[in-house]
Amino acid sequence: MSAVKSQKEKLGRITIKAIKEVATNIDKRIARMRKPEITFPVRSLGNVRYDPRKGYFELGKDRSARTLSVNTAKSFAQTLKMMALSKELVETNDFATKRDAYYQSKNWGDARFDDQSESDTVMDDIEAMFSVHGVSREQLCYVPDEHGGAVAGDLIVYDTDIQTGKTEKIDCTKFGSGAYSIPSLVEQLTFETNAKFVLCIETGGMFQRLQSHKFWRKSKCILVSLAGVPTRATRRFVRRLSDQCKLPVYAFVDCDPYGMSNIYRTLKVGSGNAAHLSQFFCVPKTRFLGVTPQDIIDYDLPTHPLLDVDVKRAKDALKNDPFFKTHKPWQKAIEQLLKMGVRAEQQALAKWGLNYVIEEYLPQKLAQRDRFLP
Amino acid sequence: MSAVKSQKEKLGRITIKAIKEVATNIDKRIARMRKPEITFPVRSLGNVRYDPRKGYFELGKDRSARTLSVNTAKSFAQTLKMMALSKELVETNDFATKRDAYYQSKNWGDARFDDQSESDTVMDDIEAMFSVHGVSREQLCYVPDEHGGAVAGDLIVYDTDIQTGKTEKIDCTKFGSGAYSIPSLVEQLTFETNAKFVLCIETGGMFQRLQSHKFWRKSKCILVSLAGVPTRATRRFVRRLSDQCKLPVYAFVDCDPYGMSNIYRTLKVGSGNAAHLSQFFCVPKTRFLGVTPQDIIDYDLPTHPLLDVDVKRAKDALKNDPFFKTHKPWQKAIEQLLKMGVRAEQQALAKWGLNYVIEEYLPQKLAQRDRFLP
Numbered sequence: 001m002s003a004v005k006s007q008k009e010k011l012g013r014i015t016i017k018a019i020k021e022v023a024t025n026i027d028k029r030i031a032r033m034r035k036p037e038i039t040f041p042v043r044s045l046g047n048v049r050y051d052p053r054k055g056y057f058e059l060g061k062d063r064s065a066r067t068l069s070v071n072t073a074k075s076f077a078q079t080l081k082m083m084a085l086s087k088e089l090v091e092t093n094d095f096a097t098k099r100d101a102y103y104q105s106k107n108w109g110d111a112r113f114d115d116q117s118e119s120d121t122v123m124d125d126i127e128a129m130f131s132v133h134g135v136s137r138e139q140l141c142y143v144p145d146e147h148g149g150a151v152a153g154d155l156i157v158y159d160t161d162i163q164t165g166k167t168e169k170i171d172c173t174k175f176g177s178g179a180y181s182i183p184s185l186v187e188q189l190t191f192e193t194n195a196k197f198v199l200c201i202e203t204g205g206m207f208q209r210l211q212s213h214k215f216w217r218k219s220k221c222i223l224v225s226l227a228g229v230p231t232r233a234t235r236r237f238v239r240r241l242s243d244q245c246k247l248p249v250y251a252f253v254d255c256d257p258y259g260m261s262n263i264y265r266t267l268k269v270g271s272g273n274a275a276h277l278s279q280f281f282c283v284p285k286t287r288f289l290g291v292t293p294q295d296i297i298d299y300d301l302p303t304h305p306l307l308d309v310d311v312k313r314a315k316d317a318l319k320n321d322p323f324f325k326t327h328k329p330w331q332k333a334i335e336q337l338l339k340m341g342v343r344a345e346q347q348a349l350a351k352w353g354l355n356y357v358i359e360e361y362l363p364q365k366l367a368q369r370d371r372f373l374p
Numbered sequence: 375m376s377a378v379k380s381q382k383e384k385l386g387r388i389t390i391k392a393i394k395e396v397a398t399n400i401d402k403r404i405a406r407m408r409k410p411e412i413t414f415p416v417r418s419l420g421n422v423r424y425d426p427r428k429g430y431f432e433l434g435k436d437r438s439a440r441t442l443s444v445n446t447a448k449s450f451a452q453t454l455k456m457m458a459l460s461k462e463l464v465e466t467n468d469f470a471t472k473r474d475a476y477y478q479s480k481n482w483g484d485a486r487f488d489d490q491s492e493s494d495t496v497m498d499d500i501e502a503m504f505s506v507h508g509v510s511r512e513q514l515c516y517v518p519d520e521h522g523g524a525v526a527g528d529l530i531v532y533d534t535d536i537q538t539g540k541t542e543k544i545d546c547t548k549f550g551s552g553a554y555s556i557p558s559l560v561e562q563l564t565f566e567t568n569a570k571f572v573l574c575i576e577t578g579g580m581f582q583r584l585q586s587h588k589f590w591r592k593s594k595c596i597l598v599s600l601a602g603v604p605t606r607a608t609r610r611f612v613r614r615l616s617d618q619c620k621l622p623v624y625a626f627v628d629c630d631p632y633g634m635s636n637i638y639r640t641l642k643v644g645s646g647n648a649a650h651l652s653q654f655f656c657v658p659k660t661r662f663l664g665v666t667p668q669d670i671i672d673y674d675l676p677t678h679p680l681l682d683v684d685v686k687r688a689k690d691a692l693k694n695d696p697f698f699k700t701h702k703p704w705q706k707a708i709e710q711l712l713k714m715g716v717r718a719e720q721q722a723l724a725k726w727g728l729n730y731v732i733e734e735y736l737p738q739k740l741a742q743r744d745r746f747l748p
Contacts, residue, residue, distance in 0.1 A: 095586070097721065099579060099721040100724040103719075104724050104728065106676050106725040107725060107726075145579040147524060157552070159549070159550020160550060162551070162588075174542050175533070175542065175544055176531070176533020177559060177562075178531070178544060178555055178556060180552055180554070181555035183582060188551075203473075204521045205471035205473060205474065208471075208517065208558045209474075211557075212557075214536075217537065225521065227521060302477055345477075350470070351477045354468060
């Protein structure tokens with residue numbers, strides 16, 4: 001059970017090593033009387049690769065260097081101060097949000113941030129820079145301000161009480177109708193489970209139904225509420241769970257371009273303008289359970305007409321998205337949806353009874369997992 | 375521990391009694407060959423009372439009647455079908471979201487809803503109608519689609535597994551850095567605690583800091599993350615906790631008109647256009663810990679200028695809001711804020727160190743609870 005603690009310590013060592021490496025390089029250049037510089041990966045769609053075997057968008061090899069000059073002096077100093085703060089956070093077992101970091105800077109004299117957008121930019125730079133070292137923003141102990149999603153089912157989570165150092169055992173089968181709320185920082189968590197898969201659910205209402213009726217018990221799974229586009233903490237939690245326990249992940253979302261692209265595609269392979277995050281946040285083992293356009297026909301679901309924004313999003317996916325362009329079954333599904341001209345919510349299954357989803361739909365779909373969209 | 379089950383059964387009996395009462399009245403009128411009618415409370419600011427001793431906005435005595443006619447036949451039928459569905463939900467120990475109810479109606483023949491806005495309106499009518507009987511929408515087993523907030527600290531929650539009927543004991547001291555996620559429906563929960571107060575926190579980042587550092591342990595409290603304006607489930611959870619365990623509630627939010635009015639005022643006394651909810655959702659024992667305008671001066675906090683929308687909201691509160699108009703200390707505080715022309719976020723305390731809030735600010739404030747704003 002001290003696995004949690006040793007996991008945290010190991011990550012801390014890796015993070016501090018990366019920070020020292022960057023800092024030492026700057027120091028060396030100064031010692032050789034050369035202008036110090038920091039190297040960042042180029043963040044643009046042109047510097048992104050997608051290899052379906054790897055399963056997620058990767059950052060390419062393009063780099064840009066920021067050399068110390070009169071114009072860059074302040075942001076250069078801020079970048080180093082942010083790195084120093086990160087080192088301190090790792091060493092003191094603490095963390096900071098973007099806002100915390102902004103307000104902390106008020107005591108950095110001339111290097112203080114005048115505006116939060118300034119500190120956000122430096123934070124993004126640091127994140128991209130350290131992603132090249134395989135170190136995430138969360139490992140730098142900069143945590144998101146949003147909560148993670150809710151979790152219930154056949155899962156035990158181990159976490160530490162940072163005050164007492166004691167390991168806490170969190171049994172996600174024992175929450176009544178409630179759930180486990182994922183913390184901002186999940187790197188230290190370890191897991192124990194007999195589940196066969198993770199079911200990620202778009203809406204809070206559907207999650208509540210499956211949790212209250214203990215769908216996970218019969219189907220041996222873990223339920224995760226995405227509540228729309230999942231937060232960083234939720235994505236990272238699902239990724240670590242999937243990796244550590246070797247579990248496939250199934251997405252159960254609305255049948256519309258938003259559910260397919262913004263939610264599912266982002267969860268599985270990431271997004272174009274943030275490819276430096278993919279290595280930490282993407283869950284390549286994810287497959288699309290439903291609701292599919294074919295389900296609308298097979299289950300005679302009530303629908304709404306596609307909005308203009310839906311049509312635009314779907315056409316964009318077919319034309320520009322390396323993920324959908326790689327997978328034929330997805331192109332067919334999206335074309336079918338466009339042809340039908342309608343969308344359906346996952347709760348539309350309630351037409352056939354509130355618990356039809358539990359008694360019929362999900363068991364039928366899960367019996368034919370090879371038919372899930374890739 | 376079977377308190378949970380008997381609480382649920384008691385509520386179910388009250389709900390069914392109220393549904394039957396309304397239905398019987400309609401039936402009687404029909405039997406006497408008179409046009410059936412349903413009575414609703416008038417929902418407008420003119421039909422709202424505020425008695426500071428009671429502590430929340432109350433619905434006045436104005437009622438309007440809807441009589442069955444050619445024009446109202448469909449919505450009349452829909453109202454009755456929704457009541458019948460509610461009765462079924464109570465009897466089968468189930469629940470439905472607004473969306474579930476909408477899709478269920480697709481099998482109601484001519485009484486089906488064509489659009490979700492239609493079913494939402496009928497739901498709101500039913501909610502107002504039954505509030506007069508002291509029965510909330512949640513007791514009718516219509517649950518919100520959003521999640522509740524996160525909870526951590528000195529609290530044990532008892533809930534039932536509706537599949538096995540077993541009572542689950544949820545110990546909120548044992549979540550590591552995570553938390554307990556409040557379910558949509560909290561009516562059945564019972565509590566056990568030695569805490570002295572409930573601390574409601576506006577931002578997820580601040581909640582995470584207080585939870586990770588176990589602030590609740592030393593200060594003997596329960597932490598609740600509001601994540602902005604609290605959801606129905608969160609408000610009801612805090613209300614039931616405060617009532618059942620006789621605990622005061624302290625709000626810790628940003629120092630701006632949004633934190634004071636939209637978050638604090640709504641949590642404590644409700645809002646004008648939804649006074650029929652107050653009896654279930656308001657937490658009259660809430661007091662305002664901070665951040666106050668005076669704190670900005672006393673703690674020399676970094677600020678942002680008030681936006682036009684802030685100024686408008688503040689002036690509105692002074693001029694039109696019965697709550698702020700009743701409490702002199704609030705008028706002074708808002709006038710002070712307007713004069714200073716700035717606002718401050720709760721995380722601004724990080725200027726003095728990330729854990730200054732835990733080591734200095736909160737202990738100092740809590741030592742002078744009589745100074746909290748009403």
